Amino acid sequence: MSEKVLMKGNEAIAESAIRAGCRFFFGYPITPQTELAAYMAKRMPKEGGTYLQAESEVAAINMVYGAAAAGARVMTSSSSPGVSLKSEGVSYIAGADLPCLIINIERGGPGLGSIQPSQSDYWQATRALGHGDFQMVVYAPSTVQEMANLAYGAFDIADKYRTPVMILGDGMLGQMMEPVALPEPKTDLPEKPWATTGHQGKRAKNIANSLYLDANELEQSNIERFKRYEVIKATEQMSEEVNCDDAEIIVVAFGASSRIARSAVRAAREEGIKAGLFRPITLWPFPVDALEATKSHAKAYLSVEMNMGQMVDDVRLVVRDSAPVEFYGRTGGVIPTPVEVLEKIRQINEGLGE
Amino acid sequence: MEEMRIVFAGFGGQGLLFAGKVVAYAGLIEDREVSWLPSYGPEMRGGTANCSVTLSDEPIGSPLIMDPNNLIAMNQPSLIKFENDVTPGGRIFVDTSLVNRLPERTDVEVFALEATNMAEDAELKGLANIVLVGKLLKETSFCSYETIEAAIRKAVPPRKAALIEKNLQALKLGYDA
Amino acid sequence: MAQTEEKIVFQRPHSLARFVTNYCPGCTHGIVNRLVAEVIDELDIEGKTIGISPVGCSVMMYNFFNCDMIEAAHGRAPAVATGVKRVNPDNVVFAYQGDGDLASIGMAETVHAATRGEKITIIFINNAIYGMTGGQMAPTSLPNQVTQTSPYGRDVSTAGYPVRVCELLSSLDGVAYLERVTVDSPKNIRKAKKAIKKAFQNQIDGIGYSLVEVVSTCPTNWGMTPTQAFDWMRENMLPYYPLGVYKDVVAEGYANAAEAAAARAAECPIAMADNPMLAELPNKRKVQDAMNKAQGGAQ
Missing domain, CATH: 3.40.50.970 (Thiamin diphosphate (ThDP)-binding fold, Pyr/PP domains)
Structure with a gap:
């Protein structure tokens, strides 16, 4: 770790990715992720890497597909509407078991939506970024430092499990500056014997492909992939807990909204309300195990999101009928305030007293 | 130390984002928790611009400041927009070269400074933003003078290093006003 | 009669796999x-x-x-x-x-x-x-x-x-x-x-x-x-x-596409300014000719 510098979240992801050995970036301009691409355009040539502004998001993700097949650490970044366009390529990348990093600095939707921060692509990221049976690891950082750390580690996870990985941020995290200590450059990148680099007459040919005309073969391929997903679920869940040990009300929030929830929980504690914050860092795999453990003492859950209620589904799947699960959210690019969340916590707390 | 929640607001091109960055660097140098968040929107020359800067000893929740305890207003629309958000007991710094109506609130401290004219008279055109940072420092002592000088050195990009000296002059101008 | 000599006149290219294609009969x-x-x-x-x-x-x-x-x-x-x-x-x-x-x-x-x-x-x-x-x-x-x-x-x-x-x-x-x-x-x-x-x-x-x-x-x-x-x-x-x-572009007398493109853009100052490709071009004559022509035309 080096000396702390002030960086925007978008820039910290970019610099960290370069330090993780990423030398190929393919993208297309869109607010509010633009600084990430601009940073890459500036830095990549100096690192002997490639920054290429593609003709579209569709082309960009397919360039990522090609570069990933060729064995490179490669990434793309975009914001919500652009990520929708990438969904085709992401599905092919997952189907061909190729590693890459995709950044979504979310903005309000649907459609052209707004350009203000949002978390309304939670479902898209964790359920179906593209057609077919697949998942991908989704990280939700909440600070600029965490954006740097997760971008740095994401390539290792992508290579280890041969899967696309997403960092789901939003306009607030992308645009804000915080002090960040950047990781040291990586030098020991993994070998990729499966890559299509030319067999040089020394091995059997490699194929990157997601097509199986035989239904049984495709089923087998999907089953194999889902076995890997089970390993990911068992070993890669990440979450943070603040004041959860004795909490009666557990506020569940990720990314930017977790920062607001953190302030609200702190204020609630000052009022004597036993509130805690549970912050998923991996959205897929959802940190089921750690959340499950809170059920022994929690009397109510509150999911706080910058959307109409998406992650709350996953919270309910864990909590089931052991406690009520409430939701508070603002959407369209509106950022909830700590006061609003605190008010909701108070209401729930009053309900517990009855 | 007091948590500083500062909104810098004015026109694009007045250097508000940069002024915020200087203050953020000062927080970084003194090892405090720091966040800096710009407003962003469709790119337009001459549009309004603002940024939120928080310096705190606690982890910072939302970097978007809804209740600033310090406001730096460099034009009339910004003063109108943010004046009522300032918490009671807070401070409003106004560039009276460009703002002709001062806040009417009596529960906040108002510091009026003809920052733009002062900078121009001192041949420091375009550095009214830093003049106001100097005044902010003087009235709040949010960091040491050495720290803010070091922050300026860090915040000015290397290709503009020649401007460091002028920024330091502007800082002193506001500090001594 | 002399020994018959075996000579391969036709065989599968090495890079073509031994695999039955899905192409219809008569397909190109x-x-x-x-x-x-x-x-x-x-x-x-x-x-x-x-x-x-x-x-x-x-x-x-x-x-x-x-x-x-x-x-x-x-x-x-x-x-x-x-x-x-x-x-x-x-x-x-x-x-x-x-x-x-x-x-x-x-x-x-x-x-x-x-x-x-x-x-x-x-x-x-x-x-x-x-x-x-x-x-x-x-x-x-x-x-x-x-x-x-x-x-x-x-x-x-x-x-x-x-x-x-x-x-x-x-x-x-x-x-x-x-x-x-x-x-x-x-x-x-x-x-x-x-x-x-x-x-x-x-x-x-x-x-x-x-x-x-x-x-x-x-x-x-x-x-x-x-x-x-x-x-x-x-x-x-x-x-x-x-x-x-x-x-x-080769038949047109250029070394490569970059050189042909440079010749075509000869009248555009920004396209020609410090063009790093120019330094690498093995055959600059045609570009130079085009540039001279462009400058001549402007006088």
Whole structure:
């Protein structure tokens, strides 16, 4: 770790990715992720890497597909509407078991939506970024430092499990500056014997492909992939807990909204309300195990999101009928305030007293 | 130390984002928790611009400041927009070269400074933003003078290093006003 | 009688896999696949070649070649090829695409890979119909051509006109070489192979983007015998899609596409200012001539 510098979240992801050995970036301009691409355009040539502004998001993700097949650490970044366009390529990348990093600095939707921060692509990221049976690891950082750390580690996870990985941020995290200590450059990148680099007459040919005309073969391929997903679920869940040990009300929030929830929980504690914050860092795999453990003492859950209620589904799947699960959210690019969340916590707390 | 929640607001091109960055660097140098968040929107020359800067000893929740305890207003629309958000007991710094109506609130401290004219008279055109940072420092002592000088050195990009000296002059101008 | 001498006169190219293709009898894909394999063998590049197969009748092509292969999404082969080539510039990367893939759903990728001057080779099969999905109208279907989705014939007043790919791409500066060929006779097959070989050699020599368009047939979906199909192709397609070379920067006297582009932009100050490519160009004379001419014209 080096000396702390002030960086925007978008820039910290970019610099960290370069330090993780990423030398190929393919993208297309869109607010509010633009600084990430601009940073890459500036830095990549100096690192002997490639920054290429593609003709579209569709082309960009397919360039990522090609570069990933060729064995490179490669990434793309975009914001919500652009990520929708990438969904085709992401599905092919997952189907061909190729590693890459995709950044979504979310903005309000649907459609052209707004350009203000949002978390309304939670479902898209964790359920179906593209057609077919697949998942991908989704990280939700909440600070600029965490954006740097997760971008740095994401390539290792992508290579280890041969899967696309997403960092789901939003306009607030992308645009804000915080002090960040950047990781040291990586030098020991993994070998990729499966890559299509030319067999040089020394091995059997490699194929990157997601097509199986035989239904049984495709089923087998999907089953194999889902076995890997089970390993990911068992070993890669990440979450943070603040004041959860004795909490009666557990506020569940990720990314930017977790920062607001953190302030609200702190204020609630000052009022004597036993509130805690549970912050998923991996959205897929959802940190089921750690959340499950809170059920022994929690009397109510509150999911706080910058959307109409998406992650709350996953919270309910864990909590089931052991406690009520409430939701508070603002959407369209509106950022909830700590006061609003605190008010909701108070209401729930009053309900517990009855 | 007091948590500083500062909104810098004015026109694009007045250097508000940069002024915020200087203050953020000062927080970084003194090892405090720091966040800096710009407003962003469709790119337009001459549009309004603002940024939120928080310096705190606690982890910072939302970097978007809804209740600033310090406001730096460099034009009339910004003063109108943010004046009522300032918490009671807070401070409003106004560039009276460009703002002709001062806040009417009596529960906040108002510091009026003809920052733009002062900078121009001192041949420091375009550095009214830093003049106001100097005044902010003087009235709040949010960091040491050495720290803010070091922050300026860090915040000015290397290709503009020649401007460091002028920024330091502007800082002193506001500090001594 | 003297000893008989065994001489191999015909065999499977090494880079063509021992695999039964899915191509219909009489289809020209088989011929063109083979030509590509022969060229790979003759240039001795199998070990460093990456082929990109498209979506369309040649979708299973990743099984037919012995070099490393990637299966791309519909129309995205040039983008995938770009990714591969940028990672390993020493690889030889080719994409093999049909008319729907290249000129309809993948038109943006086609045009932009070409204008970027990606040093890749594109083999384009134009048979004026979607084969794999059963005979729908293609971007290159001829006016009045009957297909499943133009059952009364392609009505240009509603469906618009066919795209002439070589002509369209010939205006782009990144392009080094464009030639339209066909494979309806041994003579034309030899010409086609020569063009394909040149398109690969151009890549190896770093000259620029090269595309060979092969005017082809689809006996199955055209509803004809293979011989009838060739007759129909000669009668209707070749007048609309004339064979020939549409761009060849080397034949024009330039070292590569970059040099030809520089000559063309000679009158544009910003395009010529500190152009780092100029320093690398082995043959600057023509550029200099063009620049002198431009300056002379301005006086």
